[in-house]
Amino acid sequence: MAPVDFIVHGPPGSAPPVLAEAFLAGLAESAADSRDFRLLSRGDDPGVDAMELLIRRPGDPDVLSTCTPVFLQAPLLRGMSLTHRQLTPLARLVTDRFFLVARADAPWAGAAEFVRDLPRRTTRTGGYFKGGINHLLGLAIADGTGADVEFIVTPSEPAVWTALIEGRIDWGCGVAAEILPHVEAGTLRVIAALDEHRLSPFPDVPTLAEIGVPVTFKLWRGLMGPPGLSIPQQEHWHRVARDVTRTEAWRAYLARNGQSDGFLPGTAFAEFLQTEWDWYAKHLGLAGLLPKTPHFA
Structure with missing residues (x-):
């Protein structure tokens, strides 16, 4: 066979x-x-x-x-x-659902601080191609917060998290399967869930919608x-x-x-x-x- x-x-x-x-x-x-x-x-x-x-x-x-x-x-x-x-x-x-993440030592303690701070300066997010979900979510978050966001193209999806950990981008959007190893290693912090409701991997993390930016996506x-x-x-x-x-x-x-x-x-x-x-x-x-x-x- x-x-x-x-x-x-x-x-x-x-x-x-x-x-x-x-x-x-x-x-x-x-x-x-x-x-x-x-x-x-x-x-x-x-x-x-x-x-x-x-x-x-x-x-x-x-x-x-x-x-x-x-x-x-x-x-x-x-x-x-x-x-x-x-x-x-x-x-x-x-x-599947997406989460907004930043480095563990990022200046944002949570979603409220992120939404409040984002319009004050240009920040960088990333993904492995323009037009990908990371890019579309970055555009939606930029539009929802009135922020100036630069999109950085990385060689691959895993390279997004390397770029974030190394400080070449400031925040990113990813699913739990991608980000969990880095969160558990203590290098990344989950800022918000991009869903209508809080999600099981991080039940204490608010949604962006709770902070007034209703960006959601289901993959x-x-x-x-x-x-x-x-x-x-x-x-x-x-x-x-x-x-x-x-x-x-x-x-x-x-x-x-x-x-x-x-x-x-x-x-x-x-x-x-x-x-x-x-x-x-x-x-x-x-x-x-x-x-x-x-x-x-």
């Missing part, structure tokens, strides 16, 4: 490898698929590397990939001919397959994903990272992705980041 190549579309230190490991733990607990799974890291160009590998394996039931909105953002921003529509959306798994994470999968092959992955999301290992992953169940298989996931595509196309266009001559349909 051939092993399954499980593509991880983000580099070590980012959130996709954390999801992949949790998925494998859920597989082991549920016994939903008896094949061997081997992780393939394809995070040098997040999303794009994974999509290019998937498109080269049409109809292959032994490959799947983690996926996030970068599968939509990268094609939009680059005008790529390859988009998610040529692949097989398998399942949305979770809804989906899921699974993408290669093109041309048969209906039975797709249904197999739907069952596997459903079974994994019912395990104790998966629930522990959600709780630690402040995520919630977002299971949405097959056609419903594909329809959701079209709505997401339209949202990103609109907002990246408003930010002036879309190419004049895109190649996508």
Whole structure:
């Protein structure tokens, strides 16, 4: 029996490898698929590397990939001919939330001080590409506080936190899976949650909305397959994903990272992705980041 190549579309230190490991733990607990799974890291160009590998394996039931909105953002921003529509959306798994973080020795004791101080001087935030969620959240926070914010492009998502720790940026926006190791090491401090409600990893941390800046964002994470999968092959992955999301290992992953169940298989996931595509196309266009001559349909 051939092993399954499980593509991880983000580099070590980012959130996709954390999801992949949790998925494998859920597989082991549920016994939903008896094949061997081997992780393939394809995070040098997040999303794009994974999509290019998937498109080269049409109809292959032994490959799947983690996926996030970068599968939509990268094609939009680059005008790529390859988009998610040529692949097989398998399942949305979770809804993830973002936190605003700063160095442990930052001058802001909390969200109120941050919001009060931000308009007084130019500050720097960062992400690994313009038009990414880090960038869009930075723009929203700058707009909500009337601040002048400079966006610094870093080589990768994990490099955002290195830049923050080293003082090359002043604050950042990230999910729990990315920031928790640094918070637990005492190098980063969580300032605020970017959600309507306080979140489980940091229940004592207020939301920005509580301070009068209602910036919120929910990030989906899921699974993408290669093109041309048969209906039975797709249904197999739907069952596997459903079974994994019912395990104790998966629930522990959600709780630690402040995520919630977002299971949405097959056609419903594909329809959701079209709505997401339209949202990103609109907002990246408003930010002036879309190419004049895109190649996508």
